[in-house]
Amino acid sequence: MKTISFRLGVFASKIVLVALVLCSGAIATCNASSSGTCRAAQPAANGIAYGDDSSERIVPLKEVDVKPEFPxxxxxxxxxxxxxFAGDSIKDKAKCPFYVHVRFVVEKDGSVTGARLVENYSEKIENAVLGMLMSMPRWxxxxxxxxxxxxxYGTWVGVPEYIADSYTKPEFVGGVELLxxxxxxxxxxxxxxxxRGKxxxxxxxxxxxxxxxxxxVEIVKPGRKLMNDAVVAVLKGMPKWKPGTIDGKPVRVRYTLPVRFGKD
Known part of the structure; x- marks a missing residue:
């Protein structure tokens, strides 16, 4: 996926560390060039999103034998x-989303009902996300x-950053150089x-x-096993970061980090 934020490098014991923030997956992806913050309906008392007026029980995802699936x-x-979210005129702006937590019901016929955001965000974000969820094809x-x-059903939905009024990226305490x-x-x-090899x-x-x-923590593109294990162990051992926020509310953010061993 295309890199759209920043690149950093450092040499240390023949290791070149290059930090890249990339769009990916389904959580919140940070954009290093952005600054600002975001706001999203409170969860129901039982934590389950209800769909139509049917009185038939909604089975929690953990209790089903076969999980519902998007086509x-x-x-x-x-x-x-x-x-x-893209559309012809704003396609480029839809490449790097943050992610919001949503819940909804997959009905017996595969339709989606009762969609809601788990936390309160701005009306702009809420309308965009709910509109997308309710327009989905049958599951x-x-x-x-x-x-x-x-x-x-609960999941994380990626939303283009331009929809948010304000957004702040997560940060390693002390900044990038300390990271x-x-x-x-x-x-x-x-x-x-x-x-010292290739x-x-x-x-x-x-x-x-x-x-x-x-x-x-996961390895997207592996090297040698010892390298993979070392990178995973170091990342898992990192101290807490300052989380990213949308309208002042913390959000999950995904980082993709290339770690290079050896020199050209």
């Missing part, structure tokens, strides 16, 4: 959302005990830091959660 799966849903419904059931120094120092603790780039991804903690 083509999660990746297809992400692509659908991006196309819905494959969930099943329990061999029967099709109404299913409560790169931290990574360089921590990676030196692993034997692989002295690697340059190898390990592409990792992680989430800065709403409390600043690091979550969902």
């Amino acid at each position: 083509g799966g999660r990746k297809a849903m992400s692509e659908y959302a991006k196309k819905h 494959t419904p969930g099943q329990k005990d061999g029967e099709v059931v109404r299913t409560g 790169l120094k931290y990574l360089a120092v921590e990676l030196k603790k692993y034997d692989i830091s002295q690697y 340059p190898v780039r390990v592409l990792a991804r992680f989430v800065v959660d709403t409390d600043g903690s690091i979550d969902d």
Whole structure:
């Protein structure tokens, strides 16, 4: 995916660390060139979104045997959302979304009802997200005990940044320079830091959660196993960050971080 924010580099024990903020996945992706903040309906008392007026029970997602699915799966849903928000005139602005938590019901016929945002955001964001959710094609419904059931569903929806009135990116406490120094120092603790062979780039991804903690660390493009393990261990051990916000409310943000071992 195209890089749209910033690039940073540092040399340390033959390791080149380049920090890139990229759009990806389904959470909140930061844009380093942005500044500002965002606001989104309170969850129902039982935490389940109700659909139409049917009195038939909504089965929580964790209780179904077969989960409901968007046509083509999660990746297809992400692509659908991006196309819905883009449009011909603002296509370029739809490349780097932040993500909001939503809940809705997948009915027995696959239609989506009762869509809502878990937190309060601006009316502009809420209308955009709900409009997208309610325009989705029919899903494959969930099943329990061999029967099709109404299913409560929750997920993260990517939203183009231009829809938000204000947005602030997450930040490693102390800034980018300290982040790169931290990574360089921590990676030196692993034997692989002295690697002198052909340059190898390990592409990792992680989430800065709403409390600043690091979550969902994964290797997107692997190098050697020892390199992968070292990168994952260092990222998981990072101290809490200052979380990103939309209208003053913390949001989850996904970072993609290339770590390069060796020199050209």
